[in-house]
Amino acid sequence: MAKTILAVDDSGSLRQMLAFSLKAAGYGVIEAVDGEDGLEKARKQTVDLVLTDQNMPGMDGLSLIKALRGMKNYQSVPILMLTTESGDDMKAMGKAAGANGWMVKPFDPARLTEVIRKLIG
Amino acid sequence: MNAQVVRLLSGVSVHGDQHLAEVERDLVQMDGLLDEAIKKLCASFMAIHHVVDQQQDALNGLLAGGMPATECSARFEMLRGEINQHVGAAVTGLQFQDMTSQLIGRMVQHLAGLRDVFDALGTNAPTLPESSNESLLHALNHISERVGACCNELAGSVRSTVNQRHMESGDIELF
Numbered sequence: 001m002a003k004t005i006l007a008v009d010d011s012g013s014l015r016q017m018l019a020f021s022l023k024a025a026g027y028g029v030i031e032a033v034d035g036e037d038g039l040e041k042a043r044k045q046t047v048d049l050v051l052t053d054q055n056m057p058g059m060d061g062l063s064l065i066k067a068l069r070g071m072k073n074y075q076s077v078p079i080l081m082l083t084t085e086s087g088d089d090m091k092a093m094g095k096a097a098g099a100n101g102w103m104v105k106p107f108d109p110a111r112l113t114e115v116i117r118k119l120i121g
Numbered sequence: 122m123n124a125q126v127v128r129l130l131s132g133v134s135v136h137g138d139q140h141l142a143e144v145e146r147d148l149v150q151m152d153g154l155l156d157e158a159i160k161k162l163c164a165s166f167m168a169i170h171h172v173v174d175q176q177q178d179a180l181n182g183l184l185a186g187g188m189p190a191t192e193c194s195a196r197f198e199m200l201r202g203e204i205n206q207h208v209g210a211a212v213t214g215l216q217f218q219d220m221t222s223q224l225i226g227r228m229v230q231h232l233a234g235l236r237d238v239f240d241a242l243g244t245n246a247p248t249l250p251e252s253s254n255e256s257l258l259h260a261l262n263h264i265s266e267r268v269g270a271c272c273n274e275l276a277g278s279v280r281s282t283v284n285q286r287h288m289e290s291g292d293i294e295l296f
Contacts, residue, residue, distance in 0.1 A: 011222060013216070013219060014218075017212050017215055017216060054282075055223065084219075084220055084223060084282050084283045084284070087284075091294065095296045099296065101293065101294060101296055102294045102296070103291060103292070103293045104285075104293075105216055105291055106217075106219075106220070106285070106288060106289075106290055108212075109208075110206075110209050111293060115293055115295065119295075
C-alpha cells in the first residue's frame with residue numbers, strides 16, 4: 001500500500017507542484033491549506049510523513065509541528081519543513097520543535113523524493 | 122520651534138524612505154526571480170518539445186519495422202527519463218509564484234505602513250493650535266511619536282522571509 005504524505009502549504013500552486021511530484025513518485029498525498037487544516041487532517045488520518053511550510057496565516061509551521069509532536073501517533077512520524085526561510089535561527093527553532101529536516105524552496109522533485117525515500121521508503 | 126518642525130518632517134521622511142526602500146528591494150528581487158523562472162520554464166518547454174519529437178521519430182522507426190523492439194523499448198525508456206528530468210526542472214521553476222506572492226504580501230504591508238505614516242500627519246492628527254508655541258510643540262511631538270510608533274509596529278512584523286535571488290533548488294538538511 002502506498003505511503004501517504006500530508007502536504008501543508010497556503011500556496012495553491014506549491015501544493016499542486018508537491019502533489020504532482022509526490023504522486024509521480026508513487027506516494028499518496030493529502031493536501032492542507034494551512035496549519036489548522038493540516039492538524040485537523042492529521043487527526044483524521046495518521047500519515048507516514050508531513051511536509052509543511054512555515055509562514056502560513058493562523059497556525060504557522062512551527063506551531064503545527066509542536067502540535068503534532070504532542071499527539072501520540074505523531075511522535076515518530078517524520079516531519080519536514082519546506083519553506084523560503086533559510087536562516088540558522090529558524091532551522092534551530094524547527095529542530096527544537098521536532099522537525100526532522102529543513103528544506104529551502106524552491107524544491108527539486110528528484111532531490112525531494114530521494115530524501116523522502118530515505119525517511120519512509 | 123523650527124527645529125521641532127524640521128525634526129518632525131525628517132522623521133516622516135526617514136520612516137517613509139525606509140518603507141519605500143524595502144518596497145524597492147522587494148521589487149528588484151521579484152524581478153530577478155521572475156526573469157529566471159521564465160527563462161528556466163522556456164528552456165524546459167523547448168527541451169520537452171524536442172524530446173517528444175525524438176519519441177515520435179522512435180515510434181515512426183518502430184512502426185516502419187526499422188528498429189528491433191527491444192532497442193525501441195530502451196530508447197523510449199531513455200526518452201521518458203529525459204522528459205522526467207525536464208519536467209522536474211519546470212516544477213522547480215514554477216515555484217516562483219509562491220515566492221513572488223510572499224514578496225508582494227510584504228510590499229503591501231510596507232505600503233500600508235507608508236499610508237499610516239501619512240495618516241498620522243493627516244485627518245487623524247490633532248488640530249494644530251494657532252495660538253501657543255508650547256501647544257504647537259506638544260502637537261508636533263504627538264505626531265512625531267505616532268509616526269515612530271507606526272513604523273516600529275510594522276518593523277517588528279514585516280520580516281524578510283524570501284532571501285532567494287535565483288530560482289535554483291534550495292538546500293536540504295536532515296537533523
